[in-house]
Amino acid sequence: MTTSSPSSPSDRSGGARDQSGVEPGGSTAAEALVDGVLRVPAALPAEVDVLARRHLLDAVGVGLAASRVGPARRIVQVPRATGPCTVLGAAEGAGAADAALVNGTLVHSLEYDDTHTGSVMHGSAALAPAVLAAAQETDAPGDVVVRAFAVGWEVLVRIGLATPSGFQRVGFQGTSVAGTVAGAVAVGLVHDLDRDALLDAVGVAASFSAGNFTFLTRGATSKAAQAGIAAQGAVSAVALVRGGITGGRSVFEGDRGFFGLYAHDGSAAGRLADLACDLGSRWHLVDAAFKGLPCCHFLHPFAEAVATVDVPADRIARLLCRVPAGQEEVVAVPWEAKQSPATAGEARWSLPYVVALQAVRGAVTLDDFVGDPDPEVVAVAKRVEQERWEDSGYPAVFPAEIVAELTDGTVRTVRIDDVDGNAGRPWDEERVVAKFRDNCARAGADPDTSRALVRGLLGTEVPDLTALRRLAALPTPA
DSSP, X not given: OOOOOTTSOBXXXXXXOOTTSOOTTOOOHHHHHHHHHHHSOXXXXXXXXXXXHHHHHHXXXXXXXXXXXXXXXGGGGSOOOOOSBOOTTOSSOBOHHHHHHHHHHHHHHTSOSOBBTTTTBOHHHHHHHHHHHHHHXXXXXXXXXXXXXXXXXXXXXXXXXXXXXXXXXHTBOHHHHHHHHHHHHHHHHHTTOXXXXXXXXXXXXXXXXXXXXXXXXXXXXXXXXXXXXXXXXXXXXXXXXXXXXXXXXXXXXXXXXXXXXXXXXXXXXXXXXHHGGGTTTSOGGGGOBOOSSSSOGGGHHHHHHHHHHOOOGGGEEEEEEEEETTOHHHHTSSHHHHHSOSSTTGGGGOHHHXXXXXXXXXXXXXXXXXXXXXXXXXXXXXXXXEEEETTSOTTTSOOEEEEEEETTSOEEEEEESSOTTSTTXXXXXXXXXXXXXXXXXXXXXOHHHHHHHXXXXXXXXXXXXXXXXXXXXXXXXX
């Protein structure tokens, strides 16, 4: 892969570029991306098809649970115009954009949704709601839905890989910034847009890109809504294009382009164009990780490390966590506030609190992030320390290393090389389905209907999503 320096805007072949960063007469990154998308075969490879179906199922289950137990659960009851698209946890449907907004917010609200670790992207939270809404608006068949979802994942991951952790360094959440663009491509495929219209959708979708990390300053839950806003923006961008609105072709290039604004990385457009070359032959979805804990994915290997130490919390005198460089702003800053979060919900992004949870309770569950922080857990979190870990391998992997000093003077060091569920430690279908059924049970969904969706989505040649409406139509909570 070749790249160009941000301070020297040459193109990958050495020719001069204009002020947009595009070689005169050359193609833009958007054109390379859309052309790559259009080269993707009509039939997905078998492994990709299976995984795309599992990730869709996982997103639906997480969203259903969130409609009843999560911080965004009341959004289901907010009045809105009725329409043909399913709202998870509601008896009545909504228009495509509203359904995408609500469902995306729900799926992301528990921090229980999947992640592609290398690009640090929560793909399904933005893509599944957008694609499902578009499919129900158009009566698209299940194979079209799954293919569009998988291709959207590929676009999203490549945008993230073009500037590794670049959005996060500037203060933007990559999922919400890039999810609008990737989602618009996926929705555009459901609507069978041609090349020019897909290019317009990419350009228009970038106008909806937003989402930052200011929620960390007071434990706000707005991060959840950022995935919903991305899904809504994707649906809305395609609707605008179908109504005649056009988008710029050089949307990714230049200091004022997508990467210049959101990542301060003017060379990323060239890398994206390079990454688009293997669309349809290299599938990054196979590397996406399912989440086994309802908290920030960075924290999962740390909880596993504490579980490996396997001693009662009162035997831990000091616990040192080595934090991969690039993760600190999310899970470790400011440290004192992370040790004593204002709410249990805020603790989803607290390294010391989550490792203390594991030490005190022996597990980390959805119930641990409801209400006020546990004083016993906070007391243990006060004994947790951290240091920056350079060259940890992040973001290609999500590792953890802890040093536990016990009250008897024993010192135990545990290193987890990568998070459970990632490409090197993949989940099988049984674990995905078990998580889905557990989430459905938490939502009070009908077990027979949940089994019907599992059969329809995972057990048929052509994916059958007809059970989704019945499953999602839960009674209004008291």
